Amino acid sequence: MNRTYLSFLALALILLVSCVSKKKFVAVQNELSLCNEQLGKCGESLNDYMGRLQACESDKTTLQTEVTNSQQRSQDLRAQLEDCKMQRDKQLTQMGDLAVMSKGASDNMKSTLEQLAKKDMYIHYLQAAKTKADSLNLALAVNLKSNLKEGLDDQDVTVEVDKTVVMINLSDKMLYQSGSANLTARATEVLGKIAQIINERPELEVMVEGYTDNVPINTGCLKDNWDLSVKRATSVVRVLQTKYNIDPNRMIAAGRGEYNILASNSTAEGRATNRRTRIIIMPKLNQFYDLLDPNLVENK
Numbered sequence: 001m002n003r004t005y006l007s008f009l010a011l012a013l014i015l016l017v018s019c020v021s022k023k024k025f026v027a028v029q030n031e032l033s034l035c036n037e038q039l040g041k042c043g044e045s046l047n048d049y050m051g052r053l054q055a056c057e058s059d060k061t062t063l064q065t066e067v068t069n070s071q072q073r074s075q076d077l078r079a080q081l082e083d084c085k086m087q088r089d090k091q092l093t094q095m096g097d098l099a100v101m102s103k104g105a106s107d108n109m110k111s112t113l114e115q116l117a118k119k120d121m122y123i124h125y126l127q128a129a130k131t132k133a134d135s136l137n138l139a140l141a142v143n144l145k146s147n148l149k150e151g152l153d154d155q156d157v158t159v160e161v162d163k164t165v166v167m168i169n170l171s172d173k174m175l176y177q178s179g180s181a182n183l184t185a186r187a188t189e190v191l192g193k194i195a196q197i198i199n200e201r202p203e204l205e206v207m208v209e210g211y212t213d214n215v216p217i218n219t220g221c222l223k224d225n226w227d228l229s230v231k232r233a234t235s236v237v238r239v240l241q242t243k244y245n246i247d248p249n250r251m252i253a254a255g256r257g258e259y260n261i262l263a264s265n266s267t268a269e270g271r272a273t274n275r276r277t278r279i280i281i282m283p284k285l286n287q288f289y290d291l292l293d294p295n296l297v298e299n300k
Helices: 002-148 185-199 225-242 268-274 285-291 294-299
Strands: 157-162 165-171 204-210 251-255 276-283
Touching: 165 185, 185 225, 185 276, 204 225, 225 251, 225 276
Parallel strands: 204 251
Antiparallel strands: 157 165, 165 276, 204 276
């Protein structure tokens, strides 16, 4: 009986232990399931928070960029403000200067108007002087042509008005012996007619210019065409002085050599044209400079 009881007791203990362990197992499983469920929810929350964190980081970067841009704009605005202040100060200074200069500007304007009036008077004076000079030169040219036309070919002498002067072109063959500066008898007669007109106009000066062609010359008396042109001009001036009593202070002798040609030297006709003497009748230099002096207008 004792054995039976012991066996029954042992079996009861075994069954009791078995029941307790199963309950604990089920409880543990339930607790594990709950933990897994909670872990899943925590994972979802974690993913949500990670997304929010990334969004916050992006917003932070954007905000930092905006702050940097705002700081740059702020610096630009401060620079513009400083520039505006400088411009304002400069304008205030200029306004002060203008206020100080106003009286001086008024005086200067008055002086300028007076100067313009004088210049206007001077311009009218010059125009009148030019008109008068043109008329006198035209009359002089007409008189010369009238005196020189008898017995002379048009090829030997021409008279023309060029700006403020009258020019008389005389051919080489009529004036000089061939290849020399010696004047012909015909030349002395022609120069006498020109001298008559020159003596009637003592307020004018006379320039005599000699020209040659480009054919080289070298003799015992003449070194080259420069020499020949000067000697020919001198011969004419000397006759005007000694034979026709023209004041030497009114005359100028100049040689232009083979330069300042009128035609090509490649033909005989062209070379003949270039061999010439030009007598220029012009205002005296002091009279010309008087025209350029506005101070003399008041006395006119």
